[in-house]
Every structure is written in C-alpha cells, then in structure tokens.
Amino acid sequence: MLQSNRVVLFMKGRPRSPRCGLFGKAVGILDALTPGYASVDVLADAEIREGIRNTGMADHPAVVRSR
Numbered sequence: 001m002l003q004s005n006r007v008v009l010f011m012k013g014r015p016r017s018p019r020c021g022l023f024g025k026a027v028g029i030l031d032a033l034t035p036g037y038a039s040v041d042v043l044a045d046a047e048i049r050e051g052i053r054n055t056g057m058a059d060h061p062a063v064v065r066s067r
Contacts, residue, residue, distance in 0.1 A: 005038035008064045010052055012043050019043070026063065 001008055007030065013019035015027045030037050042049040 001038060001040065002064060006065065007034045007037040009037055009039045010042050010048070010064065011039060012041065014041055015039050030063070 009015075009026060009030055011018065011023045011026060013023055015031075018024040018027055027039075040048060042052060
C-alpha cells in the first residue's frame with residue numbers, strides 16, 4: 001500500500017464514516033490538501049493495528065507519506 005500511494009491515512013473507521021471527531025478532522029484536512037490519498041481502517045485488520053503499535057507511533061490517526 002505504501003509503495004502505490006503517496007499518502008496513506010491509518011485511522012479508526014473510513015473517511016466517510018470516521019469513528020470520532022479527530023479522524024473526521026484528519027480526513028477533512030487531507031481531502032483539502034491531498035486528494036486521492038489512501039486510507040486504512042485499523043479496526044478492521046488486527047495485523048495492521050498491531051504493526052502500527054510496533055512502530056512507536058503515538059496513536060491513530062497516523063498519516064504516512066511514502067514518497
């Protein structure tokens with residue numbers, strides 16, 4: 001995913017149905033600045049969620065710029 005997308009948002013929920021206001025704000029910012037970004041619902045995939053924990057990122061939402 002990181003190789004094929006310039007920006008990826010790891011969040012709880014989906015862009016059109018974020019799980020809380022913080023995720024909604026992150027989506028709003030990215031919609032305005034970076035149309036075409038990818039998103040990952042970390043609640044839907046335990047392996048991704050655990051992998052993010054192991055990176056040392058403080059919490060979600062996490063925005064990763066790959067290139």
